[in-house]
Amino acid sequence: MGYEVGESAGILSEDLISALEGHIKDNYKFNSRSSLLKSDPYYNPNPTVSDKIHCVVNVLPADKFIFMTDDLINKLRSVRNKASDLGIPQVVVMTMVDKACPEVNCDLQIVYRSKKILKNMQECSNRLGVPMNCILPVKNYHEEISVDMKMDLLILTALAQIVHFADDYAASLYEH
Incomplete structure (x- = not known):
């Protein structure tokens, strides 16, 4: 789940990469049409070690x-x-x-x-x-x-x- 491909399917690779880096805050709802922007309130600009995958x-x-x-x-x-x-x-x-x-x-x-x-x-x-x-x-x-x-x-x-x-x-x- 999450890796589905095709239009409006699965989590975008950009969001998966942001998650790896710890840039996604708790309770973020993944969107298959647009990735998390740095201006979004769920974007974590300064991830700690515990935020990272x-x-x-x-x-x-x-x-x-x-x-x-x-x-x-x-x-x-x-x-x-x-x-x-x-x-x-x-x-x-x-x-x-x-x-x-x-x-x-x-x-x-x-x-x-x-x-x-x-x-x-x-x-x-x-x-x-x-x-x-x-x-x-x-x-x-x-x-x-x-x-x-x-x-x-x-x-x-x-x-x-x-x-x-x-x-x-x-x-x-x-x-x-």
Whole structure:
């Protein structure tokens, strides 16, 4: 959500970049037709460290990533490139690995050995420019009626990586 493309769809790249830099105040209502102006009361001209984004997390479906349009990929890349320029770490949480690979659906423990998941991660890395070690596969809770430790392990591993990247970035901001 937010990355939709086309006329009057999604959040504008300019606003996403302003959010990265901490220029958007709380309660701002994103507008798909015009970006935030410096004269707007929701524009933050002097962002603090806590106003800035500390890690960009894109959540993309493993089973549908290959069908994403070039326009959508270009929008993701433009924000990613700006985040890279700013030194902000980025990860992709690749969801629905069970839908993308029948073997993983049967045994979640093979997610990192699955050729299909590896291929999808490589495609994601190539199209977005995100390193492979920043693409984190997870399975969504959607039909389960009880906690699944294998699912939780993947989700918590992804969360730990995100927190680690964000913490390192925040620490680097305080050093400057």
